[in-house]
Amino acid sequence: MRLHGVEIEETYAEAFKMWGTRLLITAESPRWARIAAEAASGFAISVIGCGCEAGIEEMLPPERTPDGRPGTAVLLFAPSRKDLEAQLVLRVGQGVMTCATTACFCGLEGEEAVSVGGKLRYFGDGYQGSKVLGGRRYWRIPVMDGEFLVEDRFAIQRSVGGGNFLVLAETAASALASVEAAVAAMEPVGGAILPFPGGIVRSGSKVGSRYKFLSASTNSAYCPSLRSLVATELPETVNAVYEIVIDGLDEEAVRKAMKVGIEAAARPGVVRISAGNYGGSLGQYRFHLQEIVAGEGKEGEGP
Amino acid sequence: MTILRPRFVFDLPVEAEVLTPENLCGVNAERAGRHTVAYGRRTRLLGELFEIDVERGEGLVLEGDFSRVKKIGRAMKEGLLVVRGDGGMHLGSAMSGGTIRVEGNVDAWAGAMMSGGTLEVAGSAGPYLAGAYPGETKGMTGGVILVHGDAAVRAGERMRRGLVVIGGRAGDFAAVNILAGTVVVFGLLGARAGAGSKRGTVVALGGMETEPLPTYQAGCLYRPLFLLPLLRFLADRGFPVTEAHRLGPYRRWTGDVTSLGKGEILTYEEPQ
Numbered sequence: 001m002r003l004h005g006v007e008i009e010e011t012y013a014e015a016f017k018m019w020g021t022r023l024l025i026t027a028e029s030p031r032w033a034r035i036a037a038e039a040a041s042g043f044a045i046s047v048i049g050c051g052c053e054a055g056i057e058e059m060l061p062p063e064r065t066p067d068g069r070p071g072t073a074v075l076l077f078a079p080s081r082k083d084l085e086a087q088l089v090l091r092v093g094q095g096v097m098t099c100a101t102t103a104c105f106c107g108l109e110g111e112e113a114v115s116v117g118g119k120l121r122y123f124g125d126g127y128q129g130s131k132v133l134g135g136r137r138y139w140r141i142p143v144m145d146g147e148f149l150v151e152d153r154f155a156i157q158r159s160v161g162g163g164n165f166l167v168l169a170e171t172a173a174s175a176l177a178s179v180e181a182a183v184a185a186m187e188p189v190g191g192a193i194l195p196f197p198g199g200i201v202r203s204g205s206k207v208g209s210r211y212k213f214l215s216a217s218t219n220s221a222y223c224p225s226l227r228s229l230v231a232t233e234l235p236e237t238v239n240a241v242y243e244i245v246i247d248g249l250d251e252e253a254v255r256k257a258m259k260v261g262i263e264a265a266a267r268p269g270v271v272r273i274s275a276g277n278y279g280g281s282l283g284q285y286r287f288h289l290q291e292i293v294a295g296e297g298k299e300g301e302g303p
Numbered sequence: 304m305t306i307l308r309p310r311f312v313f314d315l316p317v318e319a320e321v322l323t324p325e326n327l328c329g330v331n332a333e334r335a336g337r338h339t340v341a342y343g344r345r346t347r348l349l350g351e352l353f354e355i356d357v358e359r360g361e362g363l364v365l366e367g368d369f370s371r372v373k374k375i376g377r378a379m380k381e382g383l384l385v386v387r388g389d390g391g392m393h394l395g396s397a398m399s400g401g402t403i404r405v406e407g408n409v410d411a412w413a414g415a416m417m418s419g420g421t422l423e424v425a426g427s428a429g430p431y432l433a434g435a436y437p438g439e440t441k442g443m444t445g446g447v448i449l450v451h452g453d454a455a456v457r458a459g460e461r462m463r464r465g466l467v468v469i470g471g472r473a474g475d476f477a478a479v480n481i482l483a484g485t486v487v488v489f490g491l492l493g494a495r496a497g498a499g500s501k502r503g504t505v506v507a508l509g510g511m512e513t514e515p516l517p518t519y520q521a522g523c524l525y526r527p528l529f530l531l532p533l534l535r536f537l538a539d540r541g542f543p544v545t546e547a548h549r550l551g552p553y554r555r556w557t558g559d560v561t562s563l564g565k566g567e568i569l570t571y572e573e574p575q
Contacts, residue, residue, distance in 0.1 A: 066529030068549065103528045129502065129565070131485060131529050132464070133536055140529050149528040 001290045005267035006273060008293055011053070013164045013275035014283035018047075018077040019084045020036035020159030020249050021114075022057065022107030026071040029057060032135040035127025036102045037072035040095030044076065045196055046088075046245075048205070048216050052078040052087040053161060053247050055193030064107045067149075073107055074240035075193045077161050079248045084156055087113035092150060093120050097141070103149035106136075108205055108249075110155035117150035161191075163246035163287055165202070166222065167265050168238045176200075182244055192246050198207035201243035207278060219276070224246030238271050251285060259292050304326075304360030305335060308351040313371045314553040315343035316391070317352060320374035324363045324382025324401065332357050352364055365390075370410065376403045379420065393431070398446070408452065412436075417465065419446045423540070425469065427452030435461035439484065443467070449540055456493070459486040462503065466533075470542055475512075477507045481566065487533070488542060492570075500566030501557045506530065507570045508548055515568050519558030526551040550574070 001008040023040065023149035027033040037056050057073040065071035076091070082193035096104045097120065104116075117139035121128040124141040130152065131138050137152035141260035167182070186192070194200075209217030219279035220226050220231040222241045234241070244261055248254035263272055275289050305327045318341040321327070327335045335357075336350020348353070362383030369375060370389035389407035396415040408426035414433045428450045435442030442461040446461070449468045457461055458475035459467045462484040469477075472490035475559040478497065481503035492507040498516055530551060538544035548571060556568040 066535070067528065068535050069531065103531075105532075127565075129504075131504070131532055131533070133466070138529055138532070139525070146523075146525040147528050149531075 001293065003263065003273075003293055004266040005268075006051040006270045008262065008266070008289050009272055009274040010288075010290055011275050012280075012289065013162070013200065013287040014277035014280060015160050015162040015164075015254065015285040015287060016079075017285075018053075018078040018079060018159045018161035018247065019081050019086060019156050019246070020056040020075060020161075021084065021088065021154050022038060022249070022277045023076065023088075023092065023104045023154070024037040024060065024063045024065055024067040024071050024107040025074060026032075026060075026103045026105070027099070028066050028069065028101040030070040030072075032099065033070050033072045034059065036096045036099035037074050039099060040091040041074050041076070044091070044097070045081075047077075047079055048127075051083060052076055052089075052091075052141070053193075053195035054091070055247075057193055058188075058276070067103055069103075075191075075247065077159055077195075081112075081156065085116070086147045088114060088116045089119050091157065091222050091290070092116055093123070094102055097123070097143065097148045100145060106151045106153065106154040108157060110157055112157065113155045114230045115152065116154045122152055123182070128167045131226075146247065147207040147212040157249060160251055160254045160285055161247045162242055163248065163258055164201075164276050165258060165262055165265070165289060166276060168222075168234060168241050168272040168274060169269055169270045170237055171269060172238060172240035175242050175269075176269055178270045179242040179244055181263040181267060182265035186244070186246070186257045186261040189257040189260060191250060192214045192248040192257040192259075194244060195247055196245055199244060201245055203274065204241070204272065217291050234254055235271055243276065254285075255287060255292055256288075258287055259295070262289065262293055266276060304358050304362055304364060306356045306358060306364045306366060307349075308356075308365075309367045309369070310352060310354055312368070313342070313352075313370070316359075317342050318374055319349070319372050319411065320377040321349060322363065322365065322372070322375045322384070323377070323379040323443075324384055325380060327363050328356075328382060330357075353446070354574055370408075378399075379403065389426070390424075395420075398422065409450075411455075414443060414446075414448045414467075416442060416444070417446045418444045419449065421447045421449070421564060423449040423451075424565075425451050428454040428458070428469075428475070428506065430455040430457055431444055431460065432458040432469075433462055433465070433467045434459070443484065443504075449537075449542075451541065453490065459522045462486070468537060468542065472509075480562075481505075487534070487537070488552075494565045497568050498559060499562050501563035502565045504566070505568045507568060509571075511570060512570075513568075519556040519568060520559045520560070521556055522555035524552045524554050524572065527555070547571075547573075 041054035054076040060071035121139040204219035205216040323339040332355040338349040385403040387388040392410040399419040411429035433443040441463040451470040453471035459478040463536040475493035487506040490509040553569040
């Protein structure tokens, strides 16, 4: 299949089950809401080394936040409920509570939930208090500019991590221009984030390495500089590759983000758009590129 | 929908805790009329005192003057009860779920010992709103009471949990001896509010008749963040929330030091 003259390889992205949630961080100004969101979602690139993957979903106007202040929606994903809870407590405690004027609310509905404010409350050293409003409990933790308000429990849901596609281009410049266009197109998609810096992966990885202590190493088959040394996946004309990784609250969000991303990435200078997988042996979801581009998402591909 | 209308003007009090959606909705008028109520000292059939109609629609509707009918919606667990007029004493007392909407005023002890659900009163409330009956250690333990008019003395006495909102003035001794929970007053807050409070919050948006008790200590002037979602919730329900209320600031008074001392009175102050 070709899209705008670019080959869309007949392959699929292999993605994994994750647990995800949405934080609504509010503050006195959009600036402080963004600063807190960046702090909470910083160094949350890959579960391999960061414990979770997170990113800013969107900036929120006051009318869309629980307290009527400017806000930011952050999505956070982790491999298990336990990991997600631990990461939430750490990141809300260190990244949001410490940030001037903020409050933190849960942005999902659902029965499954983990304790966040219920654990952070002890920072109040006995002076914390709770309020219940609309069936939700909020903790008021005294801090030096007044109080930090945080929801007691955060709903979580089964999510999808590791949706991806690879852009194989003639030059590094054309590869970067392609993925920048893709990221710009994907950012507005709700329920999905691109956890890597700027939404783009430069150091794609494969499972395992020649070193016993290292579980993941550089994706040598896609490194142009190793073309003559390894079993390469790169056509002759390709000299640079970037990957875009997508985490979503559900399959549909990942599929939608991949579709708009691939459509934007297919532009002059790009030779092929491919995807990363492990032969289908590790991940629970498969996102077939050609079906996504054709708008024929297979609903039955997930577990 | 089951509709009840008084057949005559009651010159004696009626005790009718049978007036709940659980008892009267989903049954025909004849069966509903077989419930018994106390009319003065005598026991009468509900159908003798009230005209009962069953129509399409949801809930139990009481039309007419119910100001002498006590215990409407008492111990109600679910459903919708609408009073198109005034309600008598103990309305919604001990209710644990569902919604009661009163389009007029309510008498004493409305929502007393309530543990869940929502009671909304378009008019004013008598004494002991959300209160505790004599001898009880805890009053309201959950739910929401929204009174758009005034409330008489001792609103929210000994409440343990829940939210009481008074759109107008609150009488003296509001939130006295509260253990926890929140009382919000849009009008003037009467004297001795929060006396004996252990925890809990009183929010005075329309000023206080007198300074807080000497057993309360003035703290900072700040913007309590928990008020923001609360004020949004109240604005959505027709309370006169202004941008100034949202912005604050609020003076925080903590007390009562004769008790645990972790209670607070938050008084809105005009910005300097």
